Amino acid sequence: MTDKTMTPEDVVSRLRSGMTLGIGGWGSRRKPMALVRALLRSDITDLTVISYGGPDVGLLAAAGRIRTLVAAFATLDSIPLEPHFRAARQRGAFELREVDEAMFMWGLHAAANRLPFLPVRAGLGSDVMRVNPGLKTVTSPYEDGETFVAMPALRMDAALVHLHRADRLGNGQYLGPDPYFDDLFCEAADSAYVSCERLVDDFATAVPQTLLVKRHAVTGVVEAPNGAHFTSCAPDYGRDEPFQKLYATTPWPQFAERFLSGDEKAYRSAVESWHEEQQ
Amino acid sequence: MKPTSTTTRAEYCAIACADAWLDGGEVLASPMGLIPSIGARLAKRTFSPDLLLTDGEAMIVGLDGAVEGWLPYRQHLTMVTGGRRHVMMGASQLDRFGNQNISCIGDWQQPARQLLGVRGAPVNTLNNPVSYWVPKHSKRVFVPRVDMVSGVGYDSAAAAGPSATRFHRIPRVVSDLGVLDFETADHAMRLASVHPGVTVEEVQEATGFPLVLPDEVPRTREPTATELRLIRTVIDPDGLREREVPAV
Secondary structure, eight states: OOOOBOOHHHHHHTOOTTOEEEEOSBTTBSOOHHHHHHHHHSOOOSEEEEESBSHHHHHHHHTTOEEEEEESOBOOSSSSSOHHHHHHHHTTOSEEEEOOHHHHHHHHHHHHTTOSEEEESOSTTSTHHHHOTTOEEEEOSSTTOOEEEEEEOOOEEEEEEEEEEEOTTSOEEOOSSOOTTHHHHHHTEEEEEEEEEEEOSOOTTSOGGGEEEOGGGOSEEEEOTTTTTTSBBTTTBOOOHHHHHHHHHSOHHHHHHHHSSSOHHHHHHHHHHHHHHHO | OOOOTTOOHHHHHHHHHHGGGTTOOSOEEEEOSHHHHHHHHHHHHTTOTTOEEEOSSSEEEOTTSOEEEEOOHHHHHHHHHHTOEEEEEOOSEEOTTOOEEOSEESOSSSOSEEOSOOTTHHHHHHHSOEEEEESSOOTTTBOSSOSSOOBOOHHHHHHHOHHHHTTOOOOOEEESSEEEEOOSTTOOOEEEEEOTTOOHHHHHHTSSSOOBOOSSOOBOOOOOHHHHHIIIIIIOTTOTHHHHSOOO
16 A cells, blocks of 8 residues: 655655645644744745644744635644744734634534535624625525525635544544544545654554554654644643743744754754753 | 721622622523632622532532533533523723623724634623623723624614623622623613712712613622621632732
């Protein structure tokens, strides 16, 4: 069977400017940061990014790679407001399609099920309808006759997610408390790339319910230890809070210069030496 | 009732938050912020023992933190739409009919201050009871009209039709000055009680629109001796509550 292992650079070589890109995880939790960093090293831009936003959104926004963002929020969790997302919004750097987080979920479900939309009792009466003039409503064909928002499918060209374990075929396992929506991201995308903490030979001894992502929905697998850094990847590791604080308080050019100008290995050693300086 | 002179403002706030979950039944209490968390735990320890609590991540936990269930985001969203939840959210802005904003300040196209985004406020407000906690009652928060309707207020729900109003309910707003509700003919915000030591004028002065004022505004109820003991010795022994709402 097909060995789908590849490097972060291989993944990025399959992406193009102008694509619609889904990014898994939630807030500052289990974000495919190694893949996002590889993306930042390329000249890919003009992206439509679909994300339960965290520093993935902040990094891409700060670097000017986002044309349109589809999101319900962007947060660093322990730091409630994502500073680079905020700064970019306040200078009008990209277009926002702001939807509610349940609408977002139904958009993923619709895309994964090849439906144009799904009805949802959310959005009505809120300014989500005002700021998304393209959103339409749908009337129940049954006796109740209720009106709902028809949440359009969030179909994407490619999805990036980070899981704890994966095999070479593209099956992915999560070991943390929450699957987030990573399986849906993969199923909602024309191609999906799974980075993982560790490649394994098989899942013979795995708890079945942890096997979240199935290989038919995966195009490529990347072994990326610490690949969610500095977001949390419990139980393998927690969030690197001091480093996240540094990210949130350092002017972007300075942060990018020190941590993002080299490859993933250079990133890791830059993070390590920064931590040593803090001792 | 004679006020317990030693009861602090923060404790009145915690009591007023706890009362939001009175008669809640077997629902998920989703408190956002410290004082609402104290309130939810107090409610569960006393008059609403069937409440479900989360650990803020993916677990449903008891008062001692012991796990009793699993609630990842996708199931949490189902619980929201199923209605078996009463959330107490924060609000950067709140208006006369209970519209809430946590998205941004200023023009949405290019905001003066970008905040969180609407998060789950639109789905919450249309599907399960939503109360609000405002730790610092001021005209900056209580505004004539919010800049971005995130949580849906009574007037907005009514304008959107029966699907929006079917499960819509905003039971109360608790602030450091008092308790507000929408128990009026047109669901305009009413001052339901003032915390002891606060005057009605003070609340109106800190509010950016006219409040509905009953002839006599009652005082927020006193905690029982048991409630006070629970707050002080069991739920918040380190007194973190006094930092969120300082003594006046």
